[in-house]
Amino acid sequence: MIRVVKLNKFFGEKQVLKDISIEYQPGKCSLVIGASGSGKTVLLKSLVGLLPIDSGEIWYDDVLFSSLGEKEIKNIRKEIGMLFQGSALFDFASVEENIRFPMDFFTEWSKEEKLERVNFCLKRVNLINVNKLFPNELSGGMQKRVGIARAIALNPKYLFCDEPNSGLDPHTSILIDQLIAEITEEYNITTIVNTHDMNSVMEIGDQVSFIHKGEKVWEGSRNDILTSNSAELNEFVFANNMAKKVKEMMQQAAR
Amino acid sequence: MKNALDILGRYVLLMRKVFTKPDKSSIFWKQFFTDVEKLVLNSIPIVAVISVFIGAVIVIQTASNIESPFIPKMYVGYMARESLVLEFCSTMIALILAGKVGSNISSEIGSMRITEQIDAMEIMGINSANYLILPKISAATIFNPFLMLMSFMIGLLGGAMIIFITGIVTMSQYVDGLHYAFRSYYIFYSMTKMAVFSFIITSISSFYGYYASGGSLGVGSSSTKAIVASSVLILVANLVITHIMLV
Ligand SMILES: Nc1ncnc2c1ncn2[C@@H]1O[C@H](COP(=O)(O)OP(=O)(O)OP(=O)(O)O)[C@@H](O)[C@H]1O
Ligand SMILES: [Mg+2]
Numbered sequence: 001m002i003r004v005v006k007l008n009k010f011f012g013e014k015q016v017l018k019d020i021s022i023e024y025q026p027g028k029c030s031l032v033i034g035a036s037g038s039g040k041t042v043l044l045k046s047l048v049g050l051l052p053i054d055s056g057e058i059w060y061d062d063v064l065f066s067s068l069g070e071k072e073i074k075n076i077r078k079e080i081g082m083l084f085q086g087s088a089l090f091d092f093a094s095v096e097e098n099i100r101f102p103m104d105f106f107t108e109w110s111k112e113e114k115l116e117r118v119n120f121c122l123k124r125v126n127l128i129n130v131n132k133l134f135p136n137e138l139s140g141g142m143q144k145r146v147g148i149a150r151a152i153a154l155n156p157k158y159l160f161c162d163e164p165n166s167g168l169d170p171h172t173s174i175l176i177d178q179l180i181a182e183i184t185e186e187y188n189i190t191t192i193v194n195t196h197d198m199n200s201v202m203e204i205g206d207q208v209s210f211i212h213k214g215e216k217v218w219e220g221s222r223n224d225i226l227t228s229n230s231a232e233l234n235e236f237v238f239a240n241n242m243a244k245k246v247k248e249m250m251q252q253a254a255r
Numbered sequence: 256m257k258n259a260l261d262i263l264g265r266y267v268l269l270m271r272k273v274f275t276k277p278d279k280s281s282i283f284w285k286q287f288f289t290d291v292e293k294l295v296l297n298s299i300p301i302v303a304v305i306s307v308f309i310g311a312v313i314v315i316q317t318a319s320n321i322e323s324p325f326i327p328k329m330y331v332g333y334m335a336r337e338s339l340v341l342e343f344c345s346t347m348i349a350l351i352l353a354g355k356v357g358s359n360i361s362s363e364i365g366s367m368r369i370t371e372q373i374d375a376m377e378i379m380g381i382n383s384a385n386y387l388i389l390p391k392i393s394a395a396t397i398f399n400p401f402l403m404l405m406s407f408m409i410g411l412l413g414g415a416m417i418i419f420i421t422g423i424v425t426m427s428q429y430v431d432g433l434h435y436a437f438r439s440y441y442i443f444y445s446m447t448k449m450a451v452f453s454f455i456i457t458s459i460s461s462f463y464g465y466y467a468s469g470g471s472l473g474v475g476s477s478s479t480k481a482i483v484a485s486s487v488l489i490l491v492a493n494l495v496i497t498h499i500m501l502v
Contacts (some may be wrong), residue, residue, distance in 0.1 A: 011459040045374075048378055050374050050377065050378070074380045075380070076380075076383075077377070077378055077379060077380035080337055080378055080379075080380075081378075082375070082378045084371045084375060085371075086368060086370060086371060088371035088372050088374065088375040089372075089375075090367075090372055090375070091367075091370070091372070095456070101379070102379045102381075103381075104279070104282060105278050105282065105379065105380075105381055106379075106380070192449065
């Protein structure tokens with residue numbers, strides 16, 4: 001479980017996150033949604049300590065993460081997997097070496113054991129026979145999948161995904177969403193996913209927090225999202241015409 | 256001024272992260288030898304070419320400047336040796352390496368920064384500064400002094416070569432000059448300078464790369480800043496070390 005209490009984050013004078021409090025449960029996909037620039041990436045990076053916060057608390061289970069020193073942070077990070085918005089694969093390393101990277105640092109496994117784990121992770125994300133390819137030889141969707149394989153290489157307790165399906169076609173997007181949802185449940189991971197894709201919300205949003213201009217203005221499950229009466233949320237959710245029409249039809253049917 | 260202090264502070268903080276015990280020594284050594292190849296061995300050709308030409312030019316210049324019959328011809332060899340060992344093979348070569356190696360390091364680390372590869376390492380719990388930078392600093396600081404020695408030898412050979420071709424002085428005069436009043440302390444002085452310069456080049460360009468921001472333009476400008484800053488610092492360090500070791 002990860003718990004955020006009254007988190008505030010400034011860049012200079014500009015407040016990017018305002019009094020954010022959220023709880024993320026293990027075994028669930030928690031989504032953070034919001035328009036571009038609303039602060040999703042900053043929130044995610046603050047949660048893992050890549051950005052310093054100005055006030056508030058971040059708890060990993062019963063450890064107050066936001067007050068830890070460098071050494072203790074390092075230890076928690078060994079239990080964190082993260083998929084970056086741009087995949088962030090190491091371009092000096094092949095797919096296999098990318099996934100093996102954390103194993104080389106933190107396990108005493110033999111070569112064979114590592115390779116076995118690499119292949120297991122790759123199979124888990126539906127990639128085979130790409131071990132020797134380099135990141136620049138992969139499509140965007142394949143890079144995302146390798147990114148996920150690398151993130152789960154050491155069985156993380158916490159998984160962070162920043163826009164796992166931006167720039168992917170709808171079909172591949174759904175596959176990636178389902179993959180994240182499956183591993184979350186299978187390994188009881190506390191998973192936090194940033195997205196502005198309503199398809200993902202409806203597909204995997206066990207718990208959804210809506211961020212608007214740095215504030216959490218709505219929280220609930222995907223089932224409640226279409227019927228909420230938060231003006232900002234409706235504007236976000238029904239930004240496209242099709243969704244609007246669906247809502248009108250639903251309302252008519254209800255009458 | 257405040258800006259300069261800010262940069263200095265961040266540099267010191269980064270170096271504190273760099274100079275810690277590596278997470279895993281086998282990984283450090285692997286990186287170390289990769290960087291010896293990339294930063295030191297790969298510089299051999301350019302250093303050799305420059306040294307041969309400069310050695311030859313110094314010999315021609317000195318020889319054509321000796322008009323007085325009272326100055327012995329062996330002075331040519333003496334001059335070539337002294338200018339090569341004192342300045343050329345350390346300071347000049349270091350300035351050239353600041354361009355070659357410095358831009359290589361800062362653009363490599365800088366592009367890893369802006370594509371979030373460094374963040375990805377940090378998230379795994381890896382000390383990215385230590386993993387990426389320590390092997391580079393150690394490889395160059397330990398082995399570049401030998402590059403200086405090599406440059407010295409090749410420079411002297413360049414001088415011999417031009418004498419063989421032009422007969423501007425005799426070979427035995429040149430060799431006599433090379434032996435004349437030789438102080439091995441100068442070699443030590445020059446190798447020390449090279450070690451310090453190499454530390455400057457690798458740490459400064461790693462620093463600018465590590466804190467690069469603002470896309471590929473940012474990587475380009477951080478690499479320019481790295482070259483300018485390390486060149487200036489090399490000149491300052493040259494002055495300081497010379498004052499300490501030769502006065
Ligand atoms: N390093 C930074 N320095 C200053 N301001 C920043 C920095 N990073 C982000 N911001 C600002 O913080 C705000 C939130 O940015 P963030 O990247 O979190 O948005 P986002 O919700 O992830 O958007 P997107 O969906 O486009 O990825 C933006 O207004 C941005 O300008
Ligand atoms: Mg973002």
